[in-house]
Every structure is written in C-alpha cells, then in structure tokens.
Amino acid sequence: xxxxxxxxxxxxxxxxxxxxxxxxxxxxxxxxxxxxxxxxxxxxxxxxxxxxxxxxxxxxxxxxxxxxxxxxxxxxxxxxxxxxxxxxxxxxxxxxxxxxxxxxxxxxxxxxxxxxxxxxxxxxxxxxxxxxxxxxxxxxxxxxxxxxxxxxxxxxxxxxxxxxxxxxxxxxxxxxxxxxxxxxxxxxxxxxxxxxxxxxxxxxxxxxxxxxxxxxxxxxxxxxxxxxxxxxxxxxxxxxxxxxxxxxxxxxxxxxxxxxxxxxxxxxxxxxxxxxxxxxxxxxxxxxxxxxxxxxxxxx
Numbered sequence: 001x002x003x004x005x006x007x008x009x010x011x012x013x014x015x016x017x018x019x020x021x022x023x024x025x026x027x028x029x030x031x032x033x034x035x036x037x038x039x040x041x042x043x044x045x046x047x048x049x050x051x052x053x054x055x056x057x058x059x060x061x062x063x064x065x066x067x068x069x070x071x072x073x074x075x076x077x078x079x080x081x082x083x084x085x086x087x088x089x090x091x092x093x094x095x096x097x098x099x100x101x102x103x104x105x106x107x108x109x110x111x112x113x114x115x116x117x118x119x120x121x122x123x124x125x126x127x128x129x130x131x132x133x134x135x136x137x138x139x140x141x142x143x144x145x146x147x148x149x150x151x152x153x154x155x156x157x158x159x160x161x162x163x164x165x166x167x168x169x170x171x172x173x174x175x176x177x178x179x180x181x182x183x184x185x186x187x188x189x190x191x192x193x194x195x196x197x198x199x200x201x202x203x204x205x206x207x208x209x210x211x212x213x214x215x216x217x218x219x220x221x222x223x224x225x226x227x228x229x230x231x232x233x234x235x236x237x238x239x240x241x242x243x244x245x246x247x248x249x250x251x252x253x254x255x256x257x258x259x260x261x262x263x264x265x266x267x268x269x270x271x272x273x274x275x276x277x278x279x280x281x282x283x284x285x286x287x288x289x290x291x292x293x294x295x296x297x298x299x300x
Contacts, residue, residue: 017133054090070082073100093113121144125141172232212299218270259283281295281296
C-alpha cells in the first residue's frame with residue numbers, strides 16, 4: 001500500500017544509523033477520501049513537499065527514505081518515477097498504489113524504487129550498503145508467498161494469529177443472503193465495463209435512497225463470487241471500501257461531465273470508471289477525452 005498521510009520522522013536502529021522516513025500519498029486521495037473529512041485535511045504539492053521535508057531531515061539522518069503511495073501508473077501524472085526524477089536527497093523509495101511487481105526494483109535518477117505487488121503475495125527486501133554514514137548502493141528483491149511456507153512460525157505469534165482468525169471467522173461467516181448467479185467484478189473488468197456486481201450494487205443504492213439514478217466508481221468493487229450463499233466475508237471481498245452513499249440533485253451537464261471523465265482513459269482501466277443504475281449511455285473511444293459520451297438517458 002503506502003502511507004495515507006504526509007509527514008517526516010526519524011528513528012534510531014540497532015546499528016546506530018538514523019533513518020528518516022517521509023510518507024506521501026497520491027493526490028487522488030482528494031477524490032477518494034470522504035467529503036465530510038476534507039474540511040480538516042489539506043493536500044500540498046507532492047514534489048514541493050517532498051523537497052521541503054528532505055531539506056529538513058537530511059542533516060539529521062544517515063538514511064532518508066521516501067515511503068510513497070504514488071505508483072508507477074497514476075492517472076494524475078504524479079508517479080514515483082516523477083518523484084525520483086524531480087526530488088533529490090532520498091536514498092531509497094518504497095512505493096505502492098499501482099500494485100506493481102518489481103522483482104529487483106527500478107533505478108530512476110540513481111535512486112532505487114522498490115514495490116512488492118499486492119495483497120501480501122510478496123515480501124519486499126532491500127539491502128543497503130552504507131559507508132561513512134552514506135548509502136553507497138541499494139538492491140531490492142522479492143520473496144513470494146510459496147517461499148515462506150517452509151518457515152517455522154513463532155509459537156506465540158501463531159497462537160495470537162489463530163485466535164484473531166477464529167474470532168473474525170465467526171463474524172465473517174454470517175450468511176446475509178444468496179445469489180442464483182455468480183457475481184462478477186474483476187479489478188480490470190469493472191474499471192473498463194459494466195459488471196453484474198456493479199449493476200447490483202448501484203441498483204441497491206438507488207432503491208435504498210429512492211433516487212432516479214445511482215453511480216459508483218469501479219475502483220470500489222473487486223473480485224468475484226460463485227452462486228450460492230453470500231456471507232459477510234463474500235461481501236467484504238467484493239466491496240473494497242465501506243462507503244457512505246451521498247444523495248444530491250445535479251444538473252444534466254454535470255452528470256454528462258462525470259460520465260465523460262469516467263471513460264476518459266478507455267480502453268485503459270480507471271478506478272473512476274462509473275457503474276450506473278437508472279441510466280444508459282454510449283461513448284465513442286475514438287473521440288477526444290471529455291467529448292466521448294452521447295445518448296445519455298435517465299430511466300429511458
């Protein structure tokens with residue numbers, strides 16, 4: 001993942017080196033954070049803030065790490081590669097957001113960018129060579145999940161984990177209902193096309209709120225589930241976020257702009273691709289972005 005915050009800190013370690021960590025998250029957080037929290041949050045320019053915090057910490061630490069949630073394919077254009085190219089003084093970048101598997105990292109502007117995929121499939125390790133209080137070399141590698149199977153668990157840790165799993169399973173296995181059809185919403189599909197899960201969730205939103213239409217970003221949906229019982233565990237695997245539903249009156253031109261924005265990157269996947277209920281629309285990917293959508297109809 002990365003760090004949803006923006007601050008600098010440093011810590012001492014067993015070898016006596018001082019390690020500084022600066023956490024920076026994507027500007028997309030402005031859109032994905034709940035609106036009622038935005039009054040207390042301010043997002044500053046990523047590159048400028050990265051420079052400022054590096055300047056503050058560099059003289060206090062031996063090793064300076066940028067812990068980024070920017071990714072290598074962010075649609076805002078602010079990527080970890082741009083950060084490495086634009087901001088000096090960092091010895092290492094640990095990245096997230098794009099879920100990229102970097103087997104041995106990536107060197108940009110003489111700085112190592114490390115990223116370890118997604119969902120705990122890999123553990124990322126970075127080896128640093130330090131001479132006279134300065135990082136002289138960095139190398140990254142990944143350990144996949146299969147390679148960890150031979151590790152003997154620490155008994156106390158295993159005991160604590162097993163209890164946590166047992167407690168959560170009792171809650172998660174509670175049956176909420178059932179479906180006669182498999183629910184389908186894989187990550188890249190739901191970010192480029194409508195899915196039956198997208199239709200189901202937006203239909204439920206519209207019914208619950210008594211609205212004419214409902215829309216939901218594809219990035220809030222993921223995975224698939226076979227026909228049969230739906231448990232809380234099923235639901236949490238399909239819905240990536242516990243969102244609040246907001247009801248608004250909007251003008252048609254604003255709805256059109258939202259739909260156009262949602263298909264602006266097509267055929268590339270986009271978290272903001274909208275799943276919809278109560279409306280239909282078509283779009284022409286050959287046209288310029290923000291001018292692709294036409295034939296929008298609400299309830300026919």
